[in-house]
Amino acid sequence: MEYDFLDIEKKWQAYWAENKTFEVKADPSKPKYYVLDMFPYPSGAGLHVGHPLGYIASDIYSRYKRLKGFNVLHPMGYDAFGLPAEQYAIQTGMHPAETTEKNIRRYREQLDRIGFSYDWSREVRTCDPAYYKWTQWAFLQMFGHYYDKDTDKAQPVSQLEEIFAREGNAGVNAACGDVEIFTAEQWNAFDEKRRSDILMKYRIAYQGETAVNWCPALGTVLANDEVKEGLSVRGGYPVEQKKMKQWQLRVSAYADRLLRDMEELEWTDSLKDMQRNWIGKSQGAEMIFKAVNENPASGAPGPQEYEMTIFTTRADTVFGVTFMVLAPESEWVEKLTTRDRKEDVKAYLVQAKRKTERERMAETRKVTGVFTGSYAVNPFTGDKVPVWISEYVLAGYGTGAIMAVPAHDSRDYAFAKQFNLPIIPLIEGCDISRESFDAKEGILCNSGFLSGKTVQEAIPAAIDEVERLGIGKRRINYRLRDAIFSRQRYWGEPFPIYYKDGVPLPVPEEDLPLRLPEVDKFLPTEDGEPPLGRAANWTYKGYPLEKSTMPGFAGSSAYYLRYMDPHNDTALVSREADLYWKNVDLYIGGTEHATGHLIYSRFWNKFLYDLGYVTEKEPFKKLVNQGMIQGRSNFVYRIKNTNTFVSCGLKEGYDTTEIHVDVNIVYNDRLDVEAFRKWRPEFADAEFILENGEYICGYGVEKMSKSMFNVVNPDNICNSYGADTLRLYEMFLGPLEQSKPWDTKGIDGVHRFLKKFWRLFFTGDVFGVSEEKAGAAELKVLHKLIRKVDEDVENFSFNTSVSAFMIAVNELQELRCNKREILEKMVILLSPYAPHISEELWSLLGHRESVTYASFPEYVEAYTIENTVEYPVSFNGKMRFKVTLPKDLPAGEVEKAVLAHESTAKYLGGAKVRKVIVVPSKIINIVF
């Protein structure tokens, strides 16, 4: 009987759906295991062969865990809010909900063909009101809480109000914006608007004015991780800096916990590094410099004295400060500009502001700046140093002002050289004639009381002195900024916030979800308001509602919790479900979320943890990043100004243009010339210069995309080879974590393997296995395989275990093995990888239940532990082979056993042994 994969796969997919084979319930009698894929954004293009890579790996792991007796939660859903659907809506007028629905249906069809073991009864969609109710709910919780640094957790704002009313805010140690100190009496006298403004600076979800990434083409602000190289990640439009009032999440309050708790996670070092980098903890000191403006441009009477605060990690270098620098956006700019410098400063600010983020980057390291006219005083030396303004100082980090030490900071050095400012070396023997000496090492000189100390000693000593003088204190700064949470877009979660006399108020929980309203167009309104400004009656109890919507990461931040209890309409996740499923044991997805989703999700989880809604500190215990599958593009070479194409091997000597050709009309780099002529009208009368009667295409590795004509659709693979072959081949392609090009031509190998495996169960056309006991050779094949596959799956080394299956089947074929004892176990072992063929064979073997829950452990245990040690054996100093001996052999016995071993005897071939040496590192050297 032929291996009819189309029939078999259809049959078993229907069987799984009918029997709800993969639906799970919390079951305290079994250990739980939660395997999660990063849910996809359902784009209009559908899935290509690269998308399912991670899903296949997680599916194999899920099925494998089921065999081992775990209760496996393996859900799937859609990250369905987002820009592409909305952009499409703007162009076509089609409602994003409609296109999204259509795309989801297409995704589901494609996913179903690959035979995944998802529990679809738990599907979530972020754009479903029943789902986003809980996104809005979480936002309201954040709105209703502040971060208390003393208890190091989120606390209710109501508690803060009580403290303010009782004792003012002087004793409150919270993560907050700039607030003035007030007493209880003052607080009690403030009006409602004033109180609201103050509380806003404490809330974890707060509204605040900051410089944001504004993307004019998309008409919205973007978070830092949504911008790459000054362009929007979605669409690639230019982004500029703009000051705007926006909703933000106080992620920075959690910076230290996000850093600390990473230690216990089983994530790759490189991913942890990326997060560490993004959080960017740096220890240093905040220090006050007195600055005097003799003749203020504002017209105020001079001299005006100010105290300027800066942040530095190099307090040891204060003796080398020769100037100060302010960010162009700094509040000190206005205060310190003198009358005679006014025009120059103004001109500089204007041109700095006009530049987009991209332009600023294009001019990397081009030094610009302007002098304010004022001077500051070096607190250690008493010297007067000029205060400058420059773009290289960022408003958003530290205090937006720095002390410049040109001798030991390369940016300050470049600036000093440009504007001829003095440079004072502070490290003994350092050469600063060409560049600064940035390393934190060496012995200090020219540094008063710090001279003679090493840098490592001097840093704390200098800070101690600063603290003693009362001009500063130790401080830790983070690079991690609060997340901008508003988007001026339509297709996202509406904020459950309305405004009463300008005071933002929460829509009460019982009125959630606050549904996205209908609008006539998806563009901003004529007066520049977000699209929700077009909605008729976008009000709550007569008061206007917030018009921006939440960003993409809002809906994806807690979806893993919702899968645990997806139909609960009284809680995001019930206590029982949370206690049973806890958190994600294995999370598989791409690295592109390292600094976005994976930070936000961890933050979101920690916040809910503080409030007692979840019991785990971290959402994702183990994380594996699958690599990208790239496209393998094919090229043809057209001789310039002709319609003649020359085969790749002969193209030297011709002046040719390289043209992408659809990979679907190329087989093993050979062009189907007839199909090519039909492909495009302009190629209808194409001529070819062939080599050996064939047209050979060139190839290259690129991103898989429509425009490169290198997209391979998994549906086509399923049609011609079957889902089991696709699954095996995707794993066989290479290590999971590695990026690699897709090349369909290798697929025959794994397909052949499945056919061989199938044939082991048949004699001619008749299915039949032998009930005879297996021999030693057959058992050895099986045991080797069990051990290898067990090891490989646990290490996510799926590619080598596919090889192991191939070797085993080749060996069994050679042994003409058709014993049930062997083959039945092979079926179980293979079922996570190739579930359809395994189900079919399992049922042919007479089983009535699905192979999904067959018992695997009893087969494994016996063979995974081996009580042996390998001894490398060398002859006359040259390593030859290893012999395997029992573990607990006494030292003297080892030599005897080695000499008695069949491999040794064979190698020596009767030669007389003169000496056997056992070297301490377990080498056995035989001299003859």
Place this chain on the structure above:
RNA sequence: GCUCAGGUGGUGGAAUAGGUAGACACGCAGGACUUAAAAUCCUGUGGGCAGCAAUGUCCGUACGGGUUCGAUUCCCGUCCCGAGCACCA
């Protein structure tokens, strides 16, 4: 510039608490079956040299050093590719 990961046949890739490099697969070449094709099966396949041949022998894991009886694996330096961050004081 900083951080991380990597460089092995024609191709994808095996093998690292240091131990016979190139498993497995693709491709290619030859053969069997077939009127023919598909499918299937068998043989060969890193390079050089010697040999009719079995085989022998030398060179080979980006490059140059080092440690070691022994290095693809460990250490130092150089080159190259990839990813992330990018004036973070």
